[in-house]
Amino acid sequence: MPGSSIPVVMYHHISPMGGGLNISPEIFKNHLTMLYRKGWKTLSGEEFLYFFQNNEIPKKWLLNRLNIYSSVLFSKVYLGVRTGL
Numbered sequence: 001m002p003g004s005s006i007p008v009v010m011y012h013h014i015s016p017m018g019g020g021l022n023i024s025p026e027i028f029k030n031h032l033t034m035l036y037r038k039g040w041k042t043l044s045g046e047e048f049l050y051f052f053q054n055n056e057i058p059k060k061w062l063l064n065r066l067n068i069y070s071s072v073l074f075s076k077v078y079l080g081v082r083t084g085l
Contacts, residue, residue, distance in 0.1 A: 006048065007062040009035075014066075035062070 012021035014028050023031075042064045043051070051057060 006043065006051065006057055008065055009062055010065045 009031075011023055011028065013023070014025055015022040016024055039060050041061050043061050047061075048063050051061075
């Protein structure tokens, strides 16, 4: 087995206000950029389920969980990181 667990990164809310359970869009983008540059890849829910059911744990893959209300902003920031914008 390549690894023993799949890291889960959880963000509760992305907000310009920051503080508490909020994270600012800038810090969120910095987190995604750092993970991307270090070779980490994000699993979809379907990929996670496949690896879990087949007892295959890939290296340098993580599951990124995000509060549903922040999903539109996540999509914009994630695409920007992936495309270098």
